[in-house]
Amino acid sequence: MNLKFLETFVWVARLRSFSVAADKLCTTQAAVSNRIATLERDLGVRLFERDLRNVSLTPHGQRALGQAEAIVRMVNDFQRDIGDASNERGTVLIGAIDSIVYAWLPRLIERVKQTYPHVTIDLNVDTSLNLARQIQDGQVDLGLIMGPVVAPHIRNIELCSFDCLWIAASKLALKPGRLAIADLADHPIFAYSKGSQPHQAVLRVIETAGLDAGAIRVFNSNSLATITRLIRDGVGVAVLPRVVVQEFLATGELCVLDVDARLPALNFHAVFADDPGNALPALIADMAVEVASAS
Known part of the structure:
Protein backbone atom coordinates (compact mmCIF):
# COMPACT_ATOMS: atom_id res chain seq x y z
CA MET A 1 0.00 0.00 0.00
CA ASN A 2 1.35 3.41 -0.99
CA LEU A 3 2.15 5.58 2.05
CA LYS A 4 1.55 8.75 0.03
CA PHE A 5 -2.00 7.58 -0.66
CA LEU A 6 -2.61 7.15 3.09
CA GLU A 7 -1.23 10.61 3.76
CA THR A 8 -3.52 12.02 1.06
CA PHE A 9 -6.48 10.24 2.66
CA VAL A 10 -5.65 11.82 6.03
CA TRP A 11 -5.54 15.33 4.59
CA VAL A 12 -8.75 14.99 2.56
CA ALA A 13 -10.46 13.68 5.70
CA ARG A 14 -9.18 16.57 7.82
CA LEU A 15 -9.78 19.34 5.31
CA ARG A 16 -12.96 17.85 3.83
CA SER A 17 -11.92 19.01 0.40
CA PHE A 18 -9.99 17.44 -2.47
CA SER A 19 -8.88 20.83 -3.80
CA VAL A 20 -7.70 22.17 -0.43
CA ALA A 21 -5.86 18.90 0.25
CA ALA A 22 -4.21 19.22 -3.16
CA ASP A 23 -2.96 22.69 -2.24
CA LYS A 24 -1.67 21.40 1.09
CA LEU A 25 0.19 18.54 -0.60
CA CYS A 26 1.48 20.71 -3.47
CA THR A 27 -0.19 18.60 -6.12
CA THR A 28 -3.28 18.71 -8.35
CA GLN A 29 -6.86 17.90 -7.48
CA ALA A 30 -6.81 15.20 -10.17
CA ALA A 31 -3.82 13.54 -8.51
CA VAL A 32 -5.59 13.59 -5.13
CA SER A 33 -8.75 12.10 -6.64
CA ASN A 34 -6.71 9.38 -8.34
CA ARG A 35 -4.89 8.49 -5.11
CA ILE A 36 -8.14 8.20 -3.16
CA ALA A 37 -9.78 6.15 -5.90
CA THR A 38 -6.80 3.76 -5.98
CA LEU A 39 -6.82 3.44 -2.18
CA GLU A 40 -10.55 2.71 -2.17
CA ARG A 41 -10.07 0.09 -4.89
CA ASP A 42 -7.22 -1.57 -2.97
CA LEU A 43 -9.29 -1.68 0.23
CA GLY A 44 -12.52 -2.65 -1.49
CA VAL A 45 -14.53 0.03 0.38
CA ARG A 46 -15.65 3.61 -0.14
CA LEU A 47 -13.85 6.03 2.16
CA PHE A 48 -15.67 9.24 1.19
CA GLU A 49 -19.11 10.38 0.23
CA ARG A 50 -18.86 13.07 -2.42
CA ASP A 51 -21.27 15.62 -3.78
CA LEU A 52 -20.84 18.97 -5.49
CA ARG A 53 -20.25 20.85 -2.23
CA ASN A 54 -19.08 18.44 0.45
CA VAL A 55 -16.71 15.59 1.12
CA SER A 56 -17.49 13.46 4.15
CA LEU A 57 -16.18 10.20 5.57
CA THR A 58 -18.20 7.03 5.19
CA PRO A 59 -18.39 4.68 8.20
CA HIS A 60 -15.46 2.76 6.65
CA GLY A 61 -13.55 6.04 6.29
CA GLN A 62 -14.21 6.98 9.91
CA ARG A 63 -12.80 3.65 11.09
CA ALA A 64 -9.80 4.01 8.78
CA LEU A 65 -8.77 7.56 9.71
CA GLY A 66 -7.24 6.88 13.12
CA GLN A 67 -5.23 3.91 11.86
CA ALA A 68 -4.07 5.80 8.76
CA GLU A 69 -2.86 8.70 10.93
CA ALA A 70 -1.01 6.28 13.20
CA ILE A 71 0.70 4.52 10.27
CA VAL A 72 1.85 7.76 8.63
CA ARG A 73 3.11 9.10 11.94
CA MET A 74 4.91 5.84 12.75
CA VAL A 75 6.73 5.83 9.41
CA ASN A 76 7.80 9.44 9.87
CA ASP A 77 8.95 8.73 13.43
CA PHE A 78 10.99 5.81 12.11
CA GLN A 79 12.61 7.98 9.45
CA ARG A 80 13.33 10.70 12.02
CA ASP A 81 14.81 8.34 14.64
CA ILE A 82 16.87 6.18 12.30
CA GLY A 83 17.68 8.49 9.41
CA ASP A 84 20.41 11.09 9.12
CA ALA A 85 19.06 14.47 10.21
CA CYS A 160 8.87 29.64 28.58
CA SER A 161 7.33 32.42 30.66
CA PHE A 162 8.40 36.05 30.96
CA ASP A 163 7.39 38.35 33.79
CA CYS A 164 5.59 41.41 32.46
CA LEU A 165 7.03 44.61 33.96
CA TRP A 166 6.12 48.29 34.03
CA ILE A 167 8.88 50.08 32.09
CA ALA A 168 9.55 53.78 31.52
CA ALA A 169 12.32 56.19 30.68
CA SER A 170 14.40 57.17 33.69
CA LYS A 171 13.80 60.81 32.78
CA LEU A 172 9.99 60.49 32.84
CA ALA A 173 8.35 62.77 35.40
CA LEU A 174 6.91 60.27 37.89
CA LYS A 175 6.90 60.52 41.64
CA PRO A 176 9.59 58.44 43.37
CA GLY A 177 8.84 55.18 45.15
CA ARG A 178 5.87 52.88 44.85
CA LEU A 179 3.24 53.92 42.33
CA ALA A 180 -0.48 53.32 42.05
CA ILE A 181 -2.19 52.94 38.69
CA ALA A 182 -3.67 56.42 39.16
CA ASP A 183 -0.12 57.83 39.31
CA LEU A 184 0.31 56.86 35.65
CA ALA A 185 -2.75 58.80 34.49
CA ASP A 186 -0.73 61.60 32.89
CA HIS A 187 1.03 59.19 30.54
CA PRO A 188 -0.25 56.69 27.96
CA ILE A 189 0.44 53.01 28.60
CA PHE A 190 1.71 50.97 25.66
CA ALA A 191 0.57 47.37 25.99
CA TYR A 192 1.22 45.23 22.91
CA SER A 193 -1.50 44.89 20.27
CA LYS A 194 -5.19 45.33 20.97
CA GLY A 195 -6.79 42.08 22.12
CA SER A 196 -3.50 40.53 23.20
CA GLN A 197 -3.06 38.99 26.65
CA PRO A 198 -0.95 41.85 28.10
CA HIS A 199 -3.28 44.47 26.65
CA GLN A 200 -6.26 42.78 28.29
CA ALA A 201 -4.32 42.44 31.55
CA VAL A 202 -3.68 46.21 31.66
CA LEU A 203 -7.38 46.91 31.11
CA ARG A 204 -8.24 44.55 33.98
CA VAL A 205 -5.86 46.17 36.48
CA ILE A 206 -7.24 49.61 35.58
CA GLU A 207 -10.76 48.32 36.18
CA THR A 208 -9.70 46.64 39.44
CA ALA A 209 -8.24 49.96 40.61
CA GLY A 210 -11.72 51.45 40.27
CA LEU A 211 -10.70 54.01 37.65
CA ASP A 212 -12.98 55.26 34.90
CA ALA A 213 -12.43 53.74 31.47
CA GLY A 214 -11.07 57.02 30.12
CA ALA A 215 -8.88 57.84 33.14
CA ILE A 216 -5.81 56.20 31.66
CA ARG A 217 -5.02 55.98 27.98
CA VAL A 218 -4.00 52.49 26.86
CA PHE A 219 -2.32 52.53 23.45
CA ASN A 220 -1.56 49.45 21.38
CA SER A 221 1.13 48.52 18.88
CA ASN A 222 2.20 45.23 17.34
CA SER A 223 5.82 46.45 17.11
CA LEU A 224 7.97 46.20 20.21
CA ALA A 225 10.66 48.20 18.45
CA THR A 226 8.18 51.06 18.09
CA ILE A 227 7.03 50.81 21.70
CA THR A 228 10.61 50.71 22.96
CA ARG A 229 11.56 53.79 20.97
CA LEU A 230 8.53 55.73 22.20
CA ILE A 231 9.13 55.02 25.87
CA ARG A 232 12.84 55.78 25.52
CA ASP A 233 11.75 59.20 24.25
CA GLY A 234 9.56 59.64 27.33
CA VAL A 235 6.23 59.41 25.50
CA GLY A 236 4.71 57.04 28.05
CA VAL A 237 4.92 53.86 30.10
CA ALA A 238 5.09 50.34 28.66
CA VAL A 239 4.23 46.83 29.77
CA LEU A 240 7.09 44.62 28.56
CA PRO A 241 9.22 41.62 29.48
CA ARG A 242 12.69 42.46 30.76
CA VAL A 243 14.34 40.60 27.87
CA VAL A 244 12.95 43.11 25.35
CA VAL A 245 14.61 46.14 26.97
CA GLN A 246 17.47 44.64 28.95
CA GLU A 247 20.17 46.59 27.07
CA PHE A 248 18.44 49.91 27.91
CA LEU A 249 17.91 48.86 31.52
CA ALA A 250 21.63 48.10 31.75
CA THR A 251 22.56 51.60 30.54
CA GLY A 252 20.02 53.27 32.82
CA GLU A 253 18.08 54.78 29.91
CA LEU A 254 15.02 52.81 31.00
CA CYS A 255 13.96 51.61 34.44
CA VAL A 256 11.49 49.17 36.00
CA LEU A 257 8.67 50.95 37.83
CA ASP A 258 7.41 49.78 41.22
CA VAL A 259 3.68 49.74 40.45
CA ASP A 260 1.26 48.22 42.95
CA ALA A 261 -0.64 46.37 40.19
CA ARG A 262 1.02 43.08 39.32
CA LEU A 263 0.57 41.75 35.82
CA PRO A 264 0.38 38.05 34.91
CA ALA A 265 3.40 36.43 33.31
CA LEU A 266 3.41 35.97 29.54
Whole structure:
Protein backbone atom coordinates (compact mmCIF):
# COMPACT_ATOMS: atom_id res chain seq x y z
CA MET A 1 0.00 0.00 0.00
CA ASN A 2 1.35 3.41 -0.99
CA LEU A 3 2.15 5.58 2.05
CA LYS A 4 1.55 8.75 0.03
CA PHE A 5 -2.00 7.58 -0.66
CA LEU A 6 -2.61 7.15 3.09
CA GLU A 7 -1.23 10.61 3.76
CA THR A 8 -3.52 12.02 1.06
CA PHE A 9 -6.48 10.24 2.66
CA VAL A 10 -5.65 11.82 6.03
CA TRP A 11 -5.54 15.33 4.59
CA VAL A 12 -8.75 14.99 2.56
CA ALA A 13 -10.46 13.68 5.70
CA ARG A 14 -9.18 16.57 7.82
CA LEU A 15 -9.78 19.34 5.31
CA ARG A 16 -12.96 17.85 3.83
CA SER A 17 -11.92 19.01 0.40
CA PHE A 18 -9.99 17.44 -2.47
CA SER A 19 -8.88 20.83 -3.80
CA VAL A 20 -7.70 22.17 -0.43
CA ALA A 21 -5.86 18.90 0.25
CA ALA A 22 -4.21 19.22 -3.16
CA ASP A 23 -2.96 22.69 -2.24
CA LYS A 24 -1.67 21.40 1.09
CA LEU A 25 0.19 18.54 -0.60
CA CYS A 26 1.48 20.71 -3.47
CA THR A 27 -0.19 18.60 -6.12
CA THR A 28 -3.28 18.71 -8.35
CA GLN A 29 -6.86 17.90 -7.48
CA ALA A 30 -6.81 15.20 -10.17
CA ALA A 31 -3.82 13.54 -8.51
CA VAL A 32 -5.59 13.59 -5.13
CA SER A 33 -8.75 12.10 -6.64
CA ASN A 34 -6.71 9.38 -8.34
CA ARG A 35 -4.89 8.49 -5.11
CA ILE A 36 -8.14 8.20 -3.16
CA ALA A 37 -9.78 6.15 -5.90
CA THR A 38 -6.80 3.76 -5.98
CA LEU A 39 -6.82 3.44 -2.18
CA GLU A 40 -10.55 2.71 -2.17
CA ARG A 41 -10.07 0.09 -4.89
CA ASP A 42 -7.22 -1.57 -2.97
CA LEU A 43 -9.29 -1.68 0.23
CA GLY A 44 -12.52 -2.65 -1.49
CA VAL A 45 -14.53 0.03 0.38
CA ARG A 46 -15.65 3.61 -0.14
CA LEU A 47 -13.85 6.03 2.16
CA PHE A 48 -15.67 9.24 1.19
CA GLU A 49 -19.11 10.38 0.23
CA ARG A 50 -18.86 13.07 -2.42
CA ASP A 51 -21.27 15.62 -3.78
CA LEU A 52 -20.84 18.97 -5.49
CA ARG A 53 -20.25 20.85 -2.23
CA ASN A 54 -19.08 18.44 0.45
CA VAL A 55 -16.71 15.59 1.12
CA SER A 56 -17.49 13.46 4.15
CA LEU A 57 -16.18 10.20 5.57
CA THR A 58 -18.20 7.03 5.19
CA PRO A 59 -18.39 4.68 8.20
CA HIS A 60 -15.46 2.76 6.65
CA GLY A 61 -13.55 6.04 6.29
CA GLN A 62 -14.21 6.98 9.91
CA ARG A 63 -12.80 3.65 11.09
CA ALA A 64 -9.80 4.01 8.78
CA LEU A 65 -8.77 7.56 9.71
CA GLY A 66 -7.24 6.88 13.12
CA GLN A 67 -5.23 3.91 11.86
CA ALA A 68 -4.07 5.80 8.76
CA GLU A 69 -2.86 8.70 10.93
CA ALA A 70 -1.01 6.28 13.20
CA ILE A 71 0.70 4.52 10.27
CA VAL A 72 1.85 7.76 8.63
CA ARG A 73 3.11 9.10 11.94
CA MET A 74 4.91 5.84 12.75
CA VAL A 75 6.73 5.83 9.41
CA ASN A 76 7.80 9.44 9.87
CA ASP A 77 8.95 8.73 13.43
CA PHE A 78 10.99 5.81 12.11
CA GLN A 79 12.61 7.98 9.45
CA ARG A 80 13.33 10.70 12.02
CA ASP A 81 14.81 8.34 14.64
CA ILE A 82 16.87 6.18 12.30
CA GLY A 83 17.68 8.49 9.41
CA ASP A 84 20.41 11.09 9.12
CA ALA A 85 19.06 14.47 10.21
CA SER A 86 21.38 16.26 7.81
CA ASN A 87 19.42 14.74 4.91
CA GLU A 88 16.16 16.46 5.91
CA ARG A 89 14.99 18.82 3.20
CA GLY A 90 12.18 21.28 2.75
CA THR A 91 10.95 24.69 3.82
CA VAL A 92 9.48 25.44 7.24
CA LEU A 93 7.32 28.53 7.70
CA ILE A 94 7.96 29.81 11.23
CA GLY A 95 5.81 32.53 12.72
CA ALA A 96 7.16 34.31 15.79
CA ILE A 97 6.18 37.27 17.92
CA ASP A 98 8.56 40.12 18.72
CA SER A 99 9.21 38.95 22.28
CA ILE A 100 10.65 35.65 21.04
CA VAL A 101 12.71 37.47 18.40
CA TYR A 102 14.30 39.62 21.12
CA ALA A 103 14.76 36.69 23.50
CA TRP A 104 16.26 33.69 21.71
CA LEU A 105 15.02 33.26 18.12
CA PRO A 106 18.49 33.87 16.58
CA ARG A 107 19.90 30.98 18.62
CA LEU A 108 17.08 28.70 17.48
CA ILE A 109 17.65 29.54 13.82
CA GLU A 110 21.37 28.88 14.20
CA ARG A 111 20.59 25.53 15.81
CA VAL A 112 18.26 24.58 12.95
CA LYS A 113 20.90 25.57 10.39
CA GLN A 114 23.49 23.34 12.07
CA THR A 115 21.19 20.34 12.47
CA TYR A 116 19.29 20.56 9.17
CA PRO A 117 21.61 22.27 6.67
CA HIS A 118 19.26 21.59 3.74
CA VAL A 119 16.14 22.99 5.42
CA THR A 120 15.06 26.53 4.53
CA ILE A 121 13.30 28.77 7.04
CA ASP A 122 10.73 31.36 6.01
CA LEU A 123 10.16 33.73 8.93
CA ASN A 124 7.02 35.75 9.61
CA VAL A 125 6.91 38.13 12.58
CA ASP A 126 3.37 39.03 13.60
CA THR A 127 0.98 39.12 16.55
CA SER A 128 -0.05 35.97 18.40
CA LEU A 129 -3.67 36.40 17.29
CA ASN A 130 -2.75 36.63 13.60
CA LEU A 131 -0.26 33.77 13.78
CA ALA A 132 -2.77 31.53 15.57
CA ARG A 133 -5.16 31.99 12.65
CA GLN A 134 -2.39 31.34 10.12
CA ILE A 135 -1.39 28.11 11.87
CA GLN A 136 -4.96 26.84 11.75
CA ASP A 137 -5.26 27.84 8.09
CA GLY A 138 -2.04 26.00 7.19
CA GLN A 139 -0.18 29.20 6.26
CA VAL A 140 2.37 28.80 9.07
CA ASP A 141 4.01 25.49 9.98
CA LEU A 142 5.24 26.44 13.45
CA GLY A 143 4.23 29.35 15.65
CA LEU A 144 6.25 30.67 18.60
CA ILE A 145 3.55 32.71 20.27
CA MET A 146 1.60 33.56 23.38
CA GLY A 147 -0.63 30.52 23.53
CA PRO A 148 -2.03 28.03 23.74
CA VAL A 149 -4.21 27.65 20.66
CA VAL A 150 -7.19 25.41 21.32
CA ALA A 151 -8.33 23.93 18.01
CA PRO A 152 -8.66 20.50 16.37
CA HIS A 153 -5.40 18.87 15.26
CA ILE A 154 -3.30 21.62 16.86
CA ARG A 155 -0.48 20.77 19.29
CA ASN A 156 0.86 23.16 21.93
CA ILE A 157 4.20 22.73 23.70
CA GLU A 158 5.14 25.02 26.58
CA LEU A 159 8.26 27.06 25.87
CA CYS A 160 8.87 29.64 28.58
CA SER A 161 7.33 32.42 30.66
CA PHE A 162 8.40 36.05 30.96
CA ASP A 163 7.39 38.35 33.79
CA CYS A 164 5.59 41.41 32.46
CA LEU A 165 7.03 44.61 33.96
CA TRP A 166 6.12 48.29 34.03
CA ILE A 167 8.88 50.08 32.09
CA ALA A 168 9.55 53.78 31.52
CA ALA A 169 12.32 56.19 30.68
CA SER A 170 14.40 57.17 33.69
CA LYS A 171 13.80 60.81 32.78
CA LEU A 172 9.99 60.49 32.84
CA ALA A 173 8.35 62.77 35.40
CA LEU A 174 6.91 60.27 37.89
CA LYS A 175 6.90 60.52 41.64
CA PRO A 176 9.59 58.44 43.37
CA GLY A 177 8.84 55.18 45.15
CA ARG A 178 5.87 52.88 44.85
CA LEU A 179 3.24 53.92 42.33
CA ALA A 180 -0.48 53.32 42.05
CA ILE A 181 -2.19 52.94 38.69
CA ALA A 182 -3.67 56.42 39.16
CA ASP A 183 -0.12 57.83 39.31
CA LEU A 184 0.31 56.86 35.65
CA ALA A 185 -2.75 58.80 34.49
CA ASP A 186 -0.73 61.60 32.89
CA HIS A 187 1.03 59.19 30.54
CA PRO A 188 -0.25 56.69 27.96
CA ILE A 189 0.44 53.01 28.60
CA PHE A 190 1.71 50.97 25.66
CA ALA A 191 0.57 47.37 25.99
CA TYR A 192 1.22 45.23 22.91
CA SER A 193 -1.50 44.89 20.27
CA LYS A 194 -5.19 45.33 20.97
CA GLY A 195 -6.79 42.08 22.12
CA SER A 196 -3.50 40.53 23.20
CA GLN A 197 -3.06 38.99 26.65
CA PRO A 198 -0.95 41.85 28.10
CA HIS A 199 -3.28 44.47 26.65
CA GLN A 200 -6.26 42.78 28.29
CA ALA A 201 -4.32 42.44 31.55
CA VAL A 202 -3.68 46.21 31.66
CA LEU A 203 -7.38 46.91 31.11
CA ARG A 204 -8.24 44.55 33.98
CA VAL A 205 -5.86 46.17 36.48
CA ILE A 206 -7.24 49.61 35.58
CA GLU A 207 -10.76 48.32 36.18
CA THR A 208 -9.70 46.64 39.44
CA ALA A 209 -8.24 49.96 40.61
CA GLY A 210 -11.72 51.45 40.27
CA LEU A 211 -10.70 54.01 37.65
CA ASP A 212 -12.98 55.26 34.90
CA ALA A 213 -12.43 53.74 31.47
CA GLY A 214 -11.07 57.02 30.12
CA ALA A 215 -8.88 57.84 33.14
CA ILE A 216 -5.81 56.20 31.66
CA ARG A 217 -5.02 55.98 27.98
CA VAL A 218 -4.00 52.49 26.86
CA PHE A 219 -2.32 52.53 23.45
CA ASN A 220 -1.56 49.45 21.38
CA SER A 221 1.13 48.52 18.88
CA ASN A 222 2.20 45.23 17.34
CA SER A 223 5.82 46.45 17.11
CA LEU A 224 7.97 46.20 20.21
CA ALA A 225 10.66 48.20 18.45
CA THR A 226 8.18 51.06 18.09
CA ILE A 227 7.03 50.81 21.70
CA THR A 228 10.61 50.71 22.96
CA ARG A 229 11.56 53.79 20.97
CA LEU A 230 8.53 55.73 22.20
CA ILE A 231 9.13 55.02 25.87
CA ARG A 232 12.84 55.78 25.52
CA ASP A 233 11.75 59.20 24.25
CA GLY A 234 9.56 59.64 27.33
CA VAL A 235 6.23 59.41 25.50
CA GLY A 236 4.71 57.04 28.05
CA VAL A 237 4.92 53.86 30.10
CA ALA A 238 5.09 50.34 28.66
CA VAL A 239 4.23 46.83 29.77
CA LEU A 240 7.09 44.62 28.56
CA PRO A 241 9.22 41.62 29.48
CA ARG A 242 12.69 42.46 30.76
CA VAL A 243 14.34 40.60 27.87
CA VAL A 244 12.95 43.11 25.35
CA VAL A 245 14.61 46.14 26.97
CA GLN A 246 17.47 44.64 28.95
CA GLU A 247 20.17 46.59 27.07
CA PHE A 248 18.44 49.91 27.91
CA LEU A 249 17.91 48.86 31.52
CA ALA A 250 21.63 48.10 31.75
CA THR A 251 22.56 51.60 30.54
CA GLY A 252 20.02 53.27 32.82
CA GLU A 253 18.08 54.78 29.91
CA LEU A 254 15.02 52.81 31.00
CA CYS A 255 13.96 51.61 34.44
CA VAL A 256 11.49 49.17 36.00
CA LEU A 257 8.67 50.95 37.83
CA ASP A 258 7.41 49.78 41.22
CA VAL A 259 3.68 49.74 40.45
CA ASP A 260 1.26 48.22 42.95
CA ALA A 261 -0.64 46.37 40.19
CA ARG A 262 1.02 43.08 39.32
CA LEU A 263 0.57 41.75 35.82
CA PRO A 264 0.38 38.05 34.91
CA ALA A 265 3.40 36.43 33.31
CA LEU A 266 3.41 35.97 29.54
CA ASN A 267 3.31 32.27 28.65
CA PHE A 268 4.76 31.20 25.33
CA HIS A 269 4.07 28.04 23.35
CA ALA A 270 5.31 26.31 20.24
CA VAL A 271 2.15 25.68 18.23
CA PHE A 272 1.82 23.54 15.12
CA ALA A 273 -0.61 21.32 13.25
CA ASP A 274 -0.52 17.66 14.17
CA ASP A 275 0.60 16.65 10.69
CA PRO A 276 1.63 12.98 10.51
CA GLY A 277 3.30 13.59 7.15
CA ASN A 278 5.56 16.46 8.22
CA ALA A 279 7.80 15.94 11.22
CA LEU A 280 9.94 19.09 10.85
CA PRO A 281 7.68 21.50 12.78
CA ALA A 282 7.58 19.10 15.74
CA LEU A 283 11.34 18.59 15.60
CA ILE A 284 12.02 22.32 15.54
CA ALA A 285 9.48 22.82 18.34
CA ASP A 286 11.52 20.39 20.49
CA MET A 287 14.63 22.44 19.66
CA ALA A 288 12.80 25.62 20.67
CA VAL A 289 12.04 24.09 24.08
CA GLU A 290 15.74 23.34 24.61
CA VAL A 291 16.86 26.78 23.44
CA ALA A 292 14.28 28.55 25.58
CA SER A 293 15.20 26.57 28.71
CA ALA A 294 18.88 27.39 28.21
CA SER A 295 18.23 31.13 27.77
